Amino acid sequence: MDTPLIQLCNVSKSFDNNTVLNNINLSIFKGEITTIIGKSGEGKSVLLKHIIGLLKPDSGTILFTGKAFSAHSSVEQLSLKKKFSYMFQDSALFDSMTVYDNIALPLQEASQLTKTEIQQRVKIRMTQLDIIGTEQQYPGQLSGGMRKRVALARALVTDPEIILFDEPTTGLDPIRKKAVHQMIANYQRKLGFTGVIVSHEIPEIFSISQRIALLNKGDIIFQGTPEQLNNDDNPVISAFIHGHESSLLDID
Numbered sequence: 001m002d003t004p005l006i007q008l009c010n011v012s013k014s015f016d017n018n019t020v021l022n023n024i025n026l027s028i029f030k031g032e033i034t035t036i037i038g039k040s041g042e043g044k045s046v047l048l049k050h051i052i053g054l055l056k057p058d059s060g061t062i063l064f065t066g067k068a069f070s071a072h073s074s075v076e077q078l079s080l081k082k083k084f085s086y087m088f089q090d091s092a093l094f095d096s097m098t099v100y101d102n103i104a105l106p107l108q109e110a111s112q113l114t115k116t117e118i119q120q121r122v123k124i125r126m127t128q129l130d131i132i133g134t135e136q137q138y139p140g141q142l143s144g145g146m147r148k149r150v151a152l153a154r155a156l157v158t159d160p161e162i163i164l165f166d167e168p169t170t171g172l173d174p175i176r177k178k179a180v181h182q183m184i185a186n187y188q189r190k191l192g193f194t195g196v197i198v199s200h201e202i203p204e205i206f207s208i209s210q211r212i213a214l215l216n217k218g219d220i221i222f223q224g225t226p227e228q229l230n231n232d233d234n235p236v237i238s239a240f241i242h243g244h245e246s247s248l249l250d251i252d
């Protein structure tokens with residue numbers, strides 16, 4: 001198998017006495033969608049934040065194409081950072097900024113593009129996501145589904161190679177959830193980015209994921225394809241995917 005694009009090696013993280021990640025190992029492969037599942041509060045967001053560098057592990061390493069971030073040259077580190085994009089749990093749009101400005105922001109902050117080039121890039125993404133016409137509106141004036149599309153347009157506007165999605169469908173009704181999943185899958189196919197999704201949408205999320213990682217009690221207890229997950233006979237895993245979360249509490 002290819003070298004993973006991102007590899008967490010023996011990563012541990014505690015907050016005071018709360019051990020959230022306990023020596024975890026996880027591989028993320030280029031061009032795939034890897035979905036991290038697990039009960040609430042297990043550390044899925046903490047794991048995502050380690051990948052993007054918002055949190056540092058207490059011990060262990062995170063490798064990017066086989067090399068620790070710090071082992072890359074400063075030029076490589078900058079180019080690595082530019083490859084990432086992040087779609088937060090609550091969309092994290094700036095309510096005081098228009099839809100246009102929200103989407104244009106990453107380009108204004110991190111690119112050398114002219115105003116006209118930025119306008120063109122924003123327009124392309126807004127057209128693809130069917131939100132043309134909302135440019136001058138504010139996030140608070142939009143429905144939850146529209147806000148997700150604006151957030152996705154912003155996450156995609158820099159043509160990132162790696163996008164991290166933290167519960168991208170939280171708070172949406174089942175139809176809109178499906179639409180957001182399809183949107184992510186379609187763009188992933190079209191643009192070929194590597195996706196890492198944290199999700200509670202089981203089993204729906206499996207249909208757009210090439211790999212699943214199950215985080216339980218600080219450990220990744222499964223990583224593999226959705227099919228392998230479904231066929232796994234570990235009782236903790238089957239209890240989790242069949243929705244009996246409470247039984248996890250009793251198994252160490």
Ligand SMILES: Nc1ncnc2c1ncn2[C@@H]1O[C@H](COP(=O)(O)OP(=O)(O)OP(=O)(O)O)[C@@H](O)[C@H]1O
Pocket residue numbers: 015018020038039040041042043044045046047
């Ligand atoms: N900055 C922080 N300081 C202290 N504790 C933190 C911090 N960030 C996260 N935690 C703790 O780490 C644990 C895991 O939190 P995290 O948000 O990663 O869970 P999660 O699996 O993403 O949950 P959910 O599915 O409910 O979003 C929680 O106990 C949380 O309180």
